[in-house]
Amino acid sequence: MISRRRILAAGAALAGSATLPPLIRADAASLQLDPALPEGLRSVATLETLPGKQPLIKLSYRPPNYESPLEYFRTPITPNDQFFVRYHLVDIPEVDPKTWKLAVGGEGAERSTELTLDELKALPAVEVVAVNQCSGNRRGLFKPHVPGVEWGYGAMGCARWKGARLKDVLDKVGLKKEAIEIAFDGADKGVTDKTPDFIKSLPAWKAVEDNTIIAYEMNGAPLPHLNGFPARLVVAGWTGTYWMKHLTAINALVKPLGGFWMNPAYRVPLGKFPMVARFTSQETAANTPITEMVVNSLITSHADGAGAKAGESIGGIAWDGGYGITSVEISTDGGKGWRPAKLGEDLGRFAFRPFSAPLEGSGKVTVMARATNKIGQTQTAELNHNPAGYHHNVVHSVTLNVA
Ligand SMILES: Nc1nc2c(c(=O)[nH]1)N[C@H]1C(S)=C(S)[C@@H](COP(=O)(O)O)O[C@H]1N2
Numbered sequence: 191m192i193s194r195r196r197i198l199a200a201g202a203a204l205a206g207s208a209t210l211p212p213l214i215r216a217d218a219a220s221l222q223l224d225p226a227l228p229e230g231l232r233s234v235a236t237l238e239t240l241p242g243k244q245p246l247i248k249l250s251y252r253p254p255n256y257e258s259p260l261e262y263f264r265t266p267i268t269p270n271d272q273f274f275v276r277y278h279l280v281d282i283p284e285v286d287p288k289t290w291k292l293a294v295g296g297e298g299a300e301r302s303t304e305l306t307l308d309e310l311k312a313l314p315a316v317e318v319v320a321v322n323q324c325s326g327n328r329r330g331l332f333k334p335h336v337p338g339v340e341w342g343y344g345a346m347g348c349a350r351w352k353g354a355r356l357k358d359v360l361d362k363v364g365l366k367k368e369a370i371e372i373a374f375d376g377a378d379k380g381v382t383d384k385t386p387d388f389i390k391s392l393p394a395w396k397a398v399e400d401n402t403i404i405a406y407e408m409n410g411a412p413l414p415h416l417n418g419f420p421a422r423l424v425v426a427g428w429t430g431t432y433w434m435k436h437l438t439a440i441n442a443l444v445k446p447l448g449g450f451w452m453n454p455a456y457r458v459p460l461g462k463f464p465m466v467a468r469f470t471s472q473e474t475a476a477n478t479p480i481t482e483m484v485v486n487s488l489i490t491s492h493a494d495g496a497g498a499k500a501g502e503s504i505g506g507i508a509w510d511g512g513y514g515i516t517s518v519e520i521s522t523d524g525g526k527g528w529r530p531a532k533l534g535e536d537l538g539r540f541a542f543r544p545f546s547a548p549l550e551g552s553g554k555v556t557v558m559a560r561a562t563n564k565i566g567q568t569q570t571a572e573l574n575h576n577p578a579g580y581h582h583n584v585v586h587s588v589t590l591n592v593a
């Protein structure tokens with residue numbers, strides 16, 4: 191069995207077809223990394239400017255894995271040029287929108303068809319503001335450390351996605367009663383046969399939900415190349431692994447999808463996390479595919495160690511798997527007492543929800559933030575450790591020098 195770490199390492203070492211132009215190194219002065227990140231990462235992490243992007247924190251170049259610095263999360267919408275980039279495979283072709291076709295069919299479909307981009311855009315257009323967060327966001331903060339891309343806080347972003355409902359596309363081919371999963375493939379590839387192609391599936395019930403869409407626009411513009419141009423899946427509420435970029439094929443399946451990226455990758459131990467959304471056709475006695483995001487929040491108004499004045503506003507963003515954030519509380523006494531923060535603009539239950547509160551205290555003040563969602567789920571005080579480093583939602587804190 192080839193391990194996930196070996197695949198990532200092999201991908202990084204192989205010189206694939208040069209699809210990315212050389213990088214421009216940005217000013218790294220503002221690079222703020224959490225002291226809890228592994229020393230190795232902190233010493234090599236740099237801010238780099240990919241084509242069409244503001245500076246992002248580089249985790250790896252091949253495949254490209256770049257996260258957003260904390261200060262990009264001061265607004266509930268993440269601009270396209272500040273949005274993180276995550277790939278498993280090194281060969282990321284430029285897709286020509288004029289010749290792009292989406293193949294739809296599979297054993298679980300009555301018919302098969304092909305859609306051009308214009309045909310996709312001719313379907314009723316819907317919009318959803320939704321957080322795209324990598325399952326392994328904050329993996330770099332795990333203690334003990336686990337293998338994988340050692341993300342800090344920024345493997346996530348929230349955008350207004352516009353596209354066609356996946357359900358409307360599936361209606362074109364008709365789903366058979368036996369269809370249990372819908373599988374998705376993208377245009378990117380590994381450069382050797384040893385790297386398994388990135389193919390993912392969703393349970394049929396999730397595929398046909400209103401907020402599962404094939405997006406061709408992000409924040410009012412075509413998708414950036416590195417975020418899936420010309421079309422990607424948006425699975426509102428679920429972690430980024432299902433959000434297939436450069437979508438090329440959709441197949442209705444009558445049997446559960448196999449393959450490395452379904453199992454052993456992207457699995458969490460059964461019973462370890464509160465999970466309402468179940469992917470039962472993929473569950474084993476030991477584990478289950480990761481599904482919906484856990485409730486989380488991040489303080490973004492101030493960097494750890496920054497100076498501040500008493501009374502000024504401290505805040506950030508909160509999000510969950512789509513139940514909706516109902517409260518964020520702030521503590522400045524190490525978690526003994528909590529007071530409510532004010533919630534900001536509500537862009538929908540799948541979006542980042544801003545929060546703010548006046549800063550109290552003086553001298554060295556540690557501020558903690560804790561979000562709760564509509565079904566009563568909240569963040570953990572201690573890390574819920576798991577082998578793949580998923581679902582980190584430990585309460586975030588920053589220590590400020592308050593004058
Ligand atoms: N084609 C393709 N789609 C993909 C991936 C990939 O490697 N290839 N990675 C997935 C993962 S794990 C995540 S977290 C999101 C990241 O989306 P972004 O790069 O637009 O931020 O894309 C998903 N879609």
Ligand SMILES: [Mo]
Pocket residue numbers: 276323324325326430431
């Ligand atoms: Mo991911």
